[in-house]
Amino acid sequence: MWASCSRREASPAGGSFRVATQLLPAGWLLLKEDAVACASGPGSCRNCCILLQVQDTDSPAACNRCRMVLWCSDICKKSDFLRHMQCGECWLMLQSEARAEIQDLLQEACLALRLWHASAGSTTRSLCSNEALLMSQGAPGILPEQLQVAAKWMQASIGHLDVPSWDHLQPASAPDAAMYLCQVITNSLEVMPWIAPAPALEGGRGRFSSAAVIYRHASELNHSCSPNVIYNFKHRKGQNGPQMALRSIKPVAAGEPLTISYVNVLAPVSERQGSLCARHKFNCTCERCCKELAAQPSGSGSACQSWLGGLQDGIHAASMLLFEEDDAAGAHAQALQTWCAAVAKGCPETHPMMLELSGVARSAACVCAMHQKEGHHISAAAWWAMRLSQGLQLKHDQGQQSHFDSSAHAHGMSSPAQHCRDASEFLQQLSEPHLAAIQQCSSSRNPEQQQRQQQQFIHNQQNESWDKVASATASLSEVAACQAGCSSDNELTPAVLSQAIAMCMAKANRLLQAAYGPGHEVLEMASFLPYQVHASQELAMQICQAASII
Numbered sequence: 001m002w003a004s005c006s007r008r009e010a011s012p013a014g015g016s017f018r019v020a021t022q023l024l025p026a027g028w029l030l031l032k033e034d035a036v037a038c039a040s041g042p043g044s045c046r047n048c049c050i051l052l053q054v055q056d057t058d059s060p061a062a063c064n065r066c067r068m069v070l071w072c073s074d075i076c077k078k079s080d081f082l083r084h085m086q087c088g089e090c091w092l093m094l095q096s097e098a099r100a101e102i103q104d105l106l107q108e109a110c111l112a113l114r115l116w117h118a119s120a121g122s123t124t125r126s127l128c129s130n131e132a133l134l135m136s137q138g139a140p141g142i143l144p145e146q147l148q149v150a151a152k153w154m155q156a157s158i159g160h161l162d163v164p165s166w167d168h169l170q171p172a173s174a175p176d177a178a179m180y181l182c183q184v185i186t187n188s189l190e191v192m193p194w195i196a197p198a199p200a201l202e203g204g205r206g207r208f209s210s211a212a213v214i215y216r217h218a219s220e221l222n223h224s225c226s227p228n229v230i231y232n233f234k235h236r237k238g239q240n241g242p243q244m245a246l247r248s249i250k251p252v253a254a255g256e257p258l259t260i261s262y263v264n265v266l267a268p269v270s271e272r273q274g275s276l277c278a279r280h281k282f283n284c285t286c287e288r289c290c291k292e293l294a295a296q297p298s299g300s301g302s303a304c305q306s307w308l309g310g311l312q313d314g315i316h317a318a319s320m321l322l323f324e325e326d327d328a329a330g331a332h333a334q335a336l337q338t339w340c341a342a343v344a345k346g347c348p349e350t351h352p353m354m355l356e357l358s359g360v361a362r363s364a365a366c367v368c369a370m371h372q373k374e375g376h377h378i379s380a381a382a383w384w385a386m387r388l389s390q391g392l393q394l395k396h397d398q399g400q401q402s403h404f405d406s407s408a409h410a411h412g413m414s415s416p417a418q419h420c421r422d423a424s425e426f427l428q429q430l431s432e433p434h435l436a437a438i439q440q441c442s443s444s445r446n447p448e449q450q451q452r453q454q455q456q457f458i459h460n461q462q463n464e465s466w467d468k469v470a471s472a473t474a475s476l477s478e479v480a481a482c483q484a485g486c487s488s489d490n491e492l493t494p495a496v497l498s499q500a501i502a503m504c505m506a507k508a509n510r511l512l513q514a515a516y517g518p519g520h521e522v523l524e525m526a527s528f529l530p531y532q533v534h535a536s537q538e539l540a541m542q543i544c545q546a547a548s549i550i
Ligand SMILES: C[S@@+](CC[C@H](N)C(=O)[O-])C[C@H]1O[C@@H](n2cnc3c(N)ncnc32)[C@H](O)[C@@H]1O
Pocket: 014, 015, 016, 017, 127, 128, 130, 186, 187, 218, 219, 220, 221, 222, 223, 224, 279, 280, 281, 282, 283, 284, 285
């Protein structure tokens, strides 16, 4: 798939990047790839990165020689031991002087040694390194002298190996060691502990430690602050490093670069530019940066920080969930819930982040719809999004130019309403029969029809048909939203939306409790979905918590 849908292209400024060779729809799984090299965080298995204090079945096994490196089981030890010895990591870990001198760069140095080991004769030797700039300027938290010292220890580690007896390896020169170190800084992706798959089922948040990982193909992707590809990781016990998946989150035209984001897309433009320049040694000229720099929205910095901080976890969780293939509809729910929470709490909707957020909601909708094609039903949450987006769209179409739109316009951006309209159009294309039924219900504000729907809900619930329960509940929510939204003569303001959301939630909660007894609550719209009620609980809680600290 990767080779047929994309190709490498030379950049005029040097280096290369990856472009699409055909139109890629949003939501496509472009690639799954294994790590080339991985260095786990402290207290975790050197091979599969599982945190040793939470593993419950096997006994940890230590390296008999350095005693510094641990594996979670004999299986992981067997799979990683030779690599640990042959790359020089074992020797390096034995040197207390080295550990003291390069303590802040020990993980990078180990990853670089592992990369050297994995690169013997392979194309990873040609990975971009920005070596000259990194060795003269350093990177955030890394001084050039520290890089020199780490490279020196790496070279010594390799020098102490009996390399000639391992015929696939070549001794590394001093410049080679520095190059591998710089390749690691330029290309490694950080795997965060809390995005391990199915956290609630697999033993909770933080089961895996953070890790720095190099992937061959992901290293070919350039950066954009509004990327068209996102990535996620899947840990597999016994395997060296997590597997990575790349998925398109927007339609990508043939010839367009495939891009991921190297930085937090929720950070303000100045922060994003600063960190790209400091670590990755380039000035970002992506379309989003250009627009935001030209507009320089006033007051978007400090006033929004607390809001952004809370939202950040939520949006991250939402975009990561896009990869949980059984949980795609839940992803939509999460994204939307975050969005709703933000709107409801009066976040500064003029902030460009609002657009990113609605972009995530849109992406989630696309992925959700893809799965719909494969047999999953559209969740109630999927159309929460639609309702809200249609509400916005309505105001837009009526020429009332809501402040969402006008402020977005002032910043030279496409409006959230446009994002949402795209999302609902996409959904409509893919699930017309379902949506026709929904629209029919929602266009009515007739109490009798509401009652019929309520009866339908109870009936469906008795038949344990979760699909229908979801639909019926959502229909009721829809009616409530419609009433709240339409009862106002004025703008569809955050306050009105908030009221609509509260009404829907209350109504849905009453229905759920009537049907299933106390304790059943729509903490998250995703809980309508039978197949991920448990799996998404924890992430939903995280989102709720994140939202509540806004
Ligand atoms: C992981 S590599 C990406 C592939 C790389 N362009 C190559 O030639 O192999 C990261 C480096 O690519 C360059 N790069 C990535 N995105 C860029 C962008 N949007 N504009 C300019 N340079 C970029 C920077 O030097 C960055 O440190």
